[in-house]
Amino acid sequence: MKNKKFLLVAAALLVIGAASVKPAVAYFTDTQKANGEYTISLGDSPITPTEEVQGMTKIITVTNTGDYDAFVRVKAIHASNISDSLNSEASGWTKNGDYYYYASSLAKGEAASPLSIDINVEQEIADVDTFNVVIIEEATKAIYDAEGNPSADWSDEANKVMSREDYDAMFTKGSTENEEDNN
């Protein structure tokens, strides 16, 4: 009788022991996490031109008064009997079509070298002895390639602005069209 009791206890201990022997198995692993962030700023720079007239030459200096790099171009608007041309003393500027383009981008606060435009009256018009030449200047953002070389894209395509409705629709919570592919 006593033996049986002992046997029972021993058997119970054996079962408990066998059940707990199984070890926890895991593969060796390790992990590390790293993160970082950086803020970008985008914007347009207003540019301020100043003009000076010497005889029949207009001298224009353009300064980048904004915070962002920009490429600039200048146009002279006048009546059709007048033409404008680039004075040989102006360096860094080239005339392409109606516009005078500055070769390099203007950094924040930088001023372009002075642009001299010669105004010629091709044809005199009777009774008209004064005329206006209006100077307009435009700036566009500098675009960089992989090496960091800046270039300008003056095409309408590159300077297109989204309509306010499209923009608001794209960037409102709950909109489904916030995936890339802006045409």
Place this chain on the structure above:
Amino acid sequence: MKKIVKNPLIILAAGLVIVAGSSVGATRAAITYSNEAETVDFSTSKLSVDIRELQGDEYVSISGDNGLKFTSIAEDESLKLGKAYPENVVVVNDSTGAYDEYVRVVVRKAWKDADGSKDTLLDPDLIELGVTSGWEASEADDTAEQDVYYYTSPLAPGDTVQFMDTLTINGKVTKYVKTVDGKTAGTVVNEYKYDNKTFFVELKVDAVQAHNAEESILGAWGVNATVNEDGNITTLGN
């Protein structure tokens, strides 16, 4: 005679004599010399992995919050959109024992607002990481925000492998722009959606033992991989 022996005092005296006699012999001891026992510690070495960024001239471990410093962007006066900035991040097997390991990097990218909250309407694909060759991207785990890259061969202890070498913010961010009325009547000003937004990059590197490769990759990462005899991962399933 009996009376004398039975006298307690005599017995006491006899007892003292015996005790004294026995202790005299007991205090003698041979001169011995022994060192303190030397303890021997047995421990298994740890499998370990580290991720490092090139800051200046040396590679610095960047695990932890805000470890990634983007030093080449910080040195430029302004972040130029479209420029591929050099950004060298390496993964190192710094296990103390002879553990080879397979590594993978989980990349999470996001845009954040000025107040630090994530802006889910902005496109994380415009943050472009130049991952070096040798790392396989897993299509199954790819989401808009997350990419997973597996290195196909095992890293021996002490080995370093380059994970990425450039970081570019795509110039397309300038396309998301509208006009708002300017301060003076009749003028409009451009408002850029990505102006003053912060791009956030998180790199998590996982390492698993190379021994029993297929089982350990399945057990630790839940990925069905096949490994050939050279130890290179040939396929990554799910």
